[in-house]
Amino acid sequence: MNILSLENVRKTYDKHVAVDGVSFNMPKGCVFGMLGPNGAGKTSLIRIITTITQADSGVVLYNGEKLNQNHPSQIGYMPEERGLYKKMKVGDHLVYLARLKGLSKSDALREIKSWFEKFGIEDWWNKKVEELSKGMQQKIQFISTVVHRPGLLILDEPFSGLDPINTNLIKDEIDELHRNGTSIIFSTHRMEQVEEVCEFMVLINQGKNVLEGSVKDVKNQYKENLFKIDFEGEIPSDALAQTNIITQKNQSITVQLKEGDDSNALLRHLIQKNVHIHSFNEILPTLNEIFIRKVASSNLEKTTT
Amino acid sequence: MDKLWLIIQREYLTRVKKRSFILATILTPIAFGLFFIVVGFIFSYEDGDVKQIAISDPGNVLSVSKIPNTKSITFTKPQKDLEELKKDVEDEKYSGVIAIPVVKNLQDKNIEINYFYAENELDIDSKLKIEKSLGRFFREYKIKELGLDKKKLEALEGDISLSPRSLLNEEKDTSMKAGVGAALGGFMGFIMYITVFIYGMMVMRSVMEEKVNRIVEVMISSVKPFQLMMGKIIGVGGVGLTQVAIWAILIPIISISVQLIFGFDPEAMNEGAAGMSGGGGMDPDDMQLYAAQIITELKSQNWWLIAPLFILYFLGGYFLYASMFAAVGSAMGDDLGEGQALTIPITIPVVLALYIMMVAVKSPNSSLAVWASIFPLFSPIVMPSRLAFSPPAWQIALSVVVLIATCIFFVWLSARIYRVGILMYGKKVTFKEIGKWMFKG
Numbered sequence: 001m002n003i004l005s006l007e008n009v010r011k012t013y014d015k016h017v018a019v020d021g022v023s024f025n026m027p028k029g030c031v032f033g034m035l036g037p038n039g040a041g042k043t044s045l046i047r048i049i050t051t052i053t054q055a056d057s058g059v060v061l062y063n064g065e066k067l068n069q070n071h072p073s074q075i076g077y078m079p080e081e082r083g084l085y086k087k088m089k090v091g092d093h094l095v096y097l098a099r100l101k102g103l104s105k106s107d108a109l110r111e112i113k114s115w116f117e118k119f120g121i122e123d124w125w126n127k128k129v130e131e132l133s134k135g136m137q138q139k140i141q142f143i144s145t146v147v148h149r150p151g152l153l154i155l156d157e158p159f160s161g162l163d164p165i166n167t168n169l170i171k172d173e174i175d176e177l178h179r180n181g182t183s184i185i186f187s188t189h190r191m192e193q194v195e196e197v198c199e200f201m202v203l204i205n206q207g208k209n210v211l212e213g214s215v216k217d218v219k220n221q222y223k224e225n226l227f228k229i230d231f232e233g234e235i236p237s238d239a240l241a242q243t244n245i246i247t248q249k250n251q252s253i254t255v256q257l258k259e260g261d262d263s264n265a266l267l268r269h270l271i272q273k274n275v276h277i278h279s280f281n282e283i284l285p286t287l288n289e290i291f292i293r294k295v296a297s298s299n300l301e302k303t304t305t
Numbered sequence: 306m307d308k309l310w311l312i313i314q315r316e317y318l319t320r321v322k323k324r325s326f327i328l329a330t331i332l333t334p335i336a337f338g339l340f341f342i343v344v345g346f347i348f349s350y351e352d353g354d355v356k357q358i359a360i361s362d363p364g365n366v367l368s369v370s371k372i373p374n375t376k377s378i379t380f381t382k383p384q385k386d387l388e389e390l391k392k393d394v395e396d397e398k399y400s401g402v403i404a405i406p407v408v409k410n411l412q413d414k415n416i417e418i419n420y421f422y423a424e425n426e427l428d429i430d431s432k433l434k435i436e437k438s439l440g441r442f443f444r445e446y447k448i449k450e451l452g453l454d455k456k457k458l459e460a461l462e463g464d465i466s467l468s469p470r471s472l473l474n475e476e477k478d479t480s481m482k483a484g485v486g487a488a489l490g491g492f493m494g495f496i497m498y499i500t501v502f503i504y505g506m507m508v509m510r511s512v513m514e515e516k517v518n519r520i521v522e523v524m525i526s527s528v529k530p531f532q533l534m535m536g537k538i539i540g541v542g543g544v545g546l547t548q549v550a551i552w553a554i555l556i557p558i559i560s561i562s563v564q565l566i567f568g569f570d571p572e573a574m575n576e577g578a579a580g581m582s583g584g585g586g587m588d589p590d591d592m593q594l595y596a597a598q599i600i601t602e603l604k605s606q607n608w609w610l611i612a613p614l615f616i617l618y619f620l621g622g623y624f625l626y627a628s629m630f631a632a633v634g635s636a637m638g639d640d641l642g643e644g645q646a647l648t649i650p651i652t653i654p655v656v657l658a659l660y661i662m663m664v665a666v667k668s669p670n671s672s673l674a675v676w677a678s679i680f681p682l683f684s685p686i687v688m689p690s691r692l693a694f695s696p697p698a699w700q701i702a703l704s705v706v707v708l709i710a711t712c713i714f715f716v717w718l719s720a721r722i723y724r725v726g727i728l729m730y731g732k733k734v735t736f737k738e739i740g741k742w743m744f745k746g
Binding site for chain 2 (some may be wrong): 014047050051052053072073075076078079081082084085086087088090096099102138141144304
């Protein structure tokens, strides 16, 4: 079951095409990375999903239904550029935002109080937002995003401007929400975060999705059959005559197998040659490498066509 | 609808609870009170010491009457000749001496009376009063000397006034009505002008703040931009009504209590005002009569028609302009100065309407006044100023219908601009672009 599925979504501003026929599916309950360089159209896409703007064409399905008026209250969205009413009291502010998401006053109070207890910030209730530090305001912003228990949580660069302690705190909360079945979209251009937390991903560049699927599949798809072998002693010079050696340091060697070659065969072959092997690892490309490669190549295509 | 109500509540309550709002709302009437105190003090100010002024009257012109004493001057008529009195003035026995000449020729129209003084020149106020009294005495003296019949002479006197009377509306005494209507109309038009500006600007600033704050993106992921805009406009409008209502109650209370506590008699003020306007002021009795007339005239106005219409025009004008201000606020970036140019198209009609209103008050049935009170950008300011002159019903009806239709259209149009504008960052917006936002889906 997909919580979100997009089909050929387009959005243009004036002459600028922000989203150019994006399609992807997001399975329910997963953590989904939406990647792309700055200006790729991520925010435009998120704005369509959150019903802030409408797509010019294409279909967006939420839980199999066409996006409609009832969905915003099931979505929690934390924009990259965060903001709160500076003069409002923290407690009042959260109640206000929660009620706009459709919670009753008593429900809102209960939920917010429990979050305050969780974060140990009960004494903030009557403070004005402007009296809080930036990190504190981010916590408030996070609470406001999840207070109505959304089925879909959209976080746009959630860790930008957070110190390591708060980053971990929010990460833990995201993990917990994920365990409880919330579907989470993670929009970022920082690949290591996606690798760490996401199961599925879509890569967007210049308004188009250039890559889509589970993180594992993507990595496998882009693997180059590289193997790193750590060993002791010497490798007889004839042992690797058939293989392509990429790098060779004193006790470590990286080789590339040809398509269809069996890594077990190589290992067996080396053992037969009496090489003392410490480790034998496949090197998978990092998302960062895939990202750079993919973005560079699609940009190249664009300039040549 | 629920969400709209929540937004209205927040917009209203956060403003009303603000210290600056409470201060402005309470301090303004107090400032009015202080103004009254200061003005009252200025007008009732008189020199502490009483001046003695002697009168030399060898021709016995003042046989019948006597110049009335004032708070600061007492007049005496000692049986001395002028030269002796002049000496007394030099010796500071008297502040001065009024030398009334012997009237040789009763046909003389210009009579010059000397006032001799040593150190204390007469202040303008006293000079005017003395001149006024003396003029009356010479008249009486001449009447007596010429042997005229005073009663016959009085028959010649009297004011001529032109009283406009409408054949369509059966009303009495429209001359007073015109004056009161003009004052009332001008007042209403001016209130409109002020409120539209102040609270329209408030809406604009608040929209801008939300945009610069970036809260707006969070907001419109929960509510529709239209709800947010309308909530703000209605909430701020409520703030405006609250403030005006509080003022309407506090200002009269404070000014009355100031009068009671500090005991300024309004006559002192009137005298002062009359003195300044060249001595032709009214007697206190006339003043009271005049005030009574104004009050009856105000009472005779058809308030059951004027008050609801005033509120209707207020709402129409407010929504019309506030929505435009909201649209402009949404198109502005962080730079207030840069965006100021965008407000010009809004401020020009408001200011024009104010000028037209001033003319309309003088001639409420001129074609300029009539058309301006139907044209929707001017009508909220111009029509209320004409209401006191009971304009024809078809004009009111047409003007209201046009206003409501335009109002709905502008709110719709502004919402379209707003919805795009609030998400635009870091770009200088031109009118051309705003035009595109209006008509693009």
